[in-house]
Amino acid sequence: MLRKRAVSALLAIAMVLSCLIPLAACGASAELSSIEITTPPTKTEYVAGEKFDPAGMVVTAKYEDETEKTLTAEDWTYDLTGELKTSDRNVTVSYTENEVTKTVRQRITVTNDVVEAAIKTHATKTEYLPGEVFDPTGMVITVTYEDGSSEDITAEDSAVTVDETPIAEGQTSVEIKVGDVVLEEPITTTAGIFVEAEDGIIDSGSGKEFNDSADATGGGYVGDMKSGDTLSFLFSANKAGSAEIIFRLASQYLKEDSNWTPIWMGDCQLNKIMTVEVNGVAQTIPDDVVLPGGGEEGGEPNADLWFNWQDVVFGDIELVAGINVVSITFIPHDYTDTSQADFSGKFTANIDNMTVMTSDIAITPVTPELSVKAEDVSVEEEGGVPYYVVEGSFTFANHADATLEGALLSALAFDLQSITNTGSRYFQSSDAWDFDYVKGDGAGTFTLRVDVSDLGDKTPDTYASHFGRDENGNILDLNQDQVGDSVTGGSVKIGHITYEVVYAAGSSAQEECWGCVGLKVSSDATVTLDAVTLGTDIGLEVRDGKVLYVVKGGSVEYTNDGYTDDEIEEVVEKALKNYYYFDIQENPNETPGTTNQAWAIVRNNTHEVNLGEDGKTFEIVMDITDVPAFTYTTHLKEQSANTGSNGWNDFKPDIETFTDSVEQNGVTYELIYDKTTYWGCVGLKVSQAA
Numbered sequence: 001m002l003r004k005r006a007v008s009a010l011l012a013i014a015m016v017l018s019c020l021i022p023l024a025a026c027g028a029s030a031e032l033s034s035i036e037i038t039t040p041p042t043k044t045e046y047v048a049g050e051k052f053d054p055a056g057m058v059v060t061a062k063y064e065d066e067t068e069k070t071l072t073a074e075d076w077t078y079d080l081t082g083e084l085k086t087s088d089r090n091v092t093v094s095y096t097e098n099e100v101t102k103t104v105r106q107r108i109t110v111t112n113d114v115v116e117a118a119i120k121t122h123a124t125k126t127e128y129l130p131g132e133v134f135d136p137t138g139m140v141i142t143v144t145y146e147d148g149s150s151e152d153i154t155a156e157d158s159a160v161t162v163d164e165t166p167i168a169e170g171q172t173s174v175e176i177k178v179g180d181v182v183l184e185e186p187i188t189t190t191a192g193i194f195v196e197a198e199d200g201i202i203d204s205g206s207g208k209e210f211n212d213s214a215d216a217t218g219g220g221y222v223g224d225m226k227s228g229d230t231l232s233f234l235f236s237a238n239k240a241g242s243a244e245i246i247f248r249l250a251s252q253y254l255k256e257d258s259n260w261t262p263i264w265m266g267d268c269q270l271n272k273i274m275t276v277e278v279n280g281v282a283q284t285i286p287d288d289v290v291l292p293g294g295g296e297e298g299g300e301p302n303a304d305l306w307f308n309w310q311d312v313v314f315g316d317i318e319l320v321a322g323i324n325v326v327s328i329t330f331i332p333h334d335y336t337d338t339s340q341a342d343f344s345g346k347f348t349a350n351i352d353n354m355t356v357m358t359s360d361i362a363i364t365p366v367t368p369e370l371s372v373k374a375e376d377v378s379v380e381e382e383g384g385v386p387y388y389v390v391e392g393s394f395t396f397a398n399h400a401d402a403t404l405e406g407a408l409l410s411a412l413a414f415d416l417q418s419i420t421n422t423g424s425r426y427f428q429s430s431d432a433w434d435f436d437y438v439k440g441d442g443a444g445t446f447t448l449r450v451d452v453s454d455l456g457d458k459t460p461d462t463y464a465s466h467f468g469r470d471e472n473g474n475i476l477d478l479n480q481d482q483v484g485d486s487v488t489g490g491s492v493k494i495g496h497i498t499y500e501v502v503y504a505a506g507s508s509a510q511e512e513c514w515g516c517v518g519l520k521v522s523s524d525a526t527v528t529l530d531a532v533t534l535g536t537d538i539g540l541e542v543r544d545g546k547v548l549y550v551v552k553g554g555s556v557e558y559t560n561d562g563y564t565d566d567e568i569e570e571v572v573e574k575a576l577k578n579y580y581y582f583d584i585q586e587n588p589n590e591t592p593g594t595t596n597q598a599w600a601i602v603r604n605n606t607h608e609v610n611l612g613e614d615g616k617t618f619e620i621v622m623d624i625t626d627v628p629a630f631t632y633t634t635h636l637k638e639q640s641a642n643t644g645s646n647g648w649n650d651f652k653p654d655i656e657t658f659t660d661s662v663e664q665n666g667v668t669y670e671l672i673y674d675k676t677t678y679w680g681c682v683g684l685k686v687s688q689a690a
Helices: 002-027 303-307 565-577 595-603
Strands: 032-039 045-047 058-063 068-070 090-097 100-107 109-111 114-121 140-145 150-154 160-162 173-178 181-186 192-196 201-203 210-212 220-222 230-237 241-251 254-258 261-265 274-278 310-319 322-330 349-357 363-366 369-374 388-391 394-398 435-439 446-451 486-494 497-504 516-523 532-534 548-552 555-560 607-611 618-622 657-664 667-674 682-688
Touching: 032 090, 032 100, 058 090, 114 173, 114 181, 140 173, 192 230, 192 363, 230 349, 261 303, 274 310, 322 349
Parallel strands: 045 109
Antiparallel strands: 032 058, 058 068, 090 100, 114 140, 140 150, 160 173, 173 181, 192 349, 201 230, 210 220, 220 349, 230 322, 230 363, 241 310, 241 349, 254 261, 274 322, 369 446, 369 486, 388 394, 435 446, 486 497, 497 516, 548 555, 607 618, 657 667, 667 682
16 A cells, blocks of 8 residues: 555656656747848849849847757748839848847849930030030930830939030040940030130239139139239130130129128129230220129028129130230229228129130130149148248248248249349249249148249240259258159140249258259240241342441441442341341340340341342341240331441432341241331341230
8 A cells, every 4th residue: 555655656756847847948948139141142133123032041040048040931031022122222131939020131232224325315505615614404315224114314314424524626526424324425616715714814912713613614713803903814826817705704793791692783884893905905895884783782692693694795806826815904993882891992703714716716725824743741840840932042031930831831932043045144033923832632732833924925945943052051941851852843835935843852951952943944846937038139239339337226336348249248248147237125024134135146047148130139038947936126226426437328228118027936027127217227026926
């Protein structure tokens, strides 16, 4: 009996244990902590309209006890089950276990790129001047996408990129990109040029004022000019002729504003605020040419009122062969009721661009500005850097304790003393001081800009500045270990003369070329002027047995008594080669150097004097190949009282006057004789349009 009870007790205990053990196991099950895509799907790149394909994707579940298991495709779901769109970037995968849901994202790419494109409707504007930027207005492009769909779009569509490079002379098409598809839009270029005002030459007491604006062509315009300021444009024409010049201008007559945002802009009569000259000739601006304002008194501020652009046309403008100069000069006026006191009587006009229209004249814009950029130059070092401005071999200014920025940065001097022409100083100080600095994008860089527009009349020979060091052994210490050995700026060509700015820095204080800036002027070696004959059969009759006086100015320099006909050649040739007939009186406002310089130029050219068949006439042959293209004129003085016993009448040709001239490369060479005024002297006049 006791045995049966013991067995029953053991069975009861076993049953209890068998029940407790599985319960303990169920209670210890770990909770789902995350899921992970351990193998991405085979396909992750799609075209719009396709459906997501999970094939190949492996999803793994992870638990809090750091165990994990691989799930089957039936265990998990994903959200993007319809047609994919280009905006779809991720597929979200979900898995739920014991009411715990975890998600993970799979990155996908959905595209619908353009695979084909064709221009359905061409742009409205098809004719352009060199310098203009293509205008795609009116263009319609038919595109076909990867998914096979098609649609018409305009150039404003984000998929379209239009080449905004200024159009070049002779260009026949403009590149249009639609996605990766490249199209060519046909255009034609016409005679003339289009120049942004920002590319003109600004002579302003307040400096260059370039303003950004989407309302201006090229994204910018010239503004903030005051009365007394000038904006000029240079361009070269292959021949003389008529042209039409158009300026795009807007009124600055600010009558009411809110913190410089216009509320009310007034109309202004153009000839009250500006004058226009073309090659020094003033152009008429009628009284009825008015730049309209806009807005109203007490109205709302509107920045667009600055840009009420108007085209002002000047017709039948005479251009010259070679360099042409168009200048706008702003003048004081009686528009004084402005809302900004410092604008009173001084405001001008905003200038967007200039267009020159011609029929058959080839025009090339001339940019008379050079840049030289020095990299990694410490111009704003804390506490200042030693800084010396030099002229020649002496210190012109010492800024050793100043930070090189602002006005000091703009004060870096040209070394002018050693720039010479035939022994004389070539530049006056004012010739080469028209330059400024623009700080670079990176700290410690700057760009030097030099305006050479007024140097076009300089002799086409090579002149490099002497980069000398001052007596202190330092010229410009710009952290010498960071300054390059030399930097040469861009060059500009005006006519057949090339101008180049050179900046140089030495590697030690004892070397020359220590931070000096110089200007190099050289003629184009590829330009050749032909030798020409001036004054053929001019009919200068010299009577036998008389005294020939060769004169320089008003003084007798050479006498040949009782010469005969066969001596005429020798005497006249000797006179020419010794420049006795040439009293060159230069215009100091247009030419370099001294009078002797110009005499030497004339004297050193090859001359021939050939006696005519009648024994009484002769021709002068002058080789003008090396005669410079700057303007000077002969000054053929009248006879002096001190002419000797025989007087001037002993050399009095029968012809009254003559001129003979030739024009090459925009330069006119003219041989002049005047019997009545100058009593037989011969002179040479060389002139260039600009």
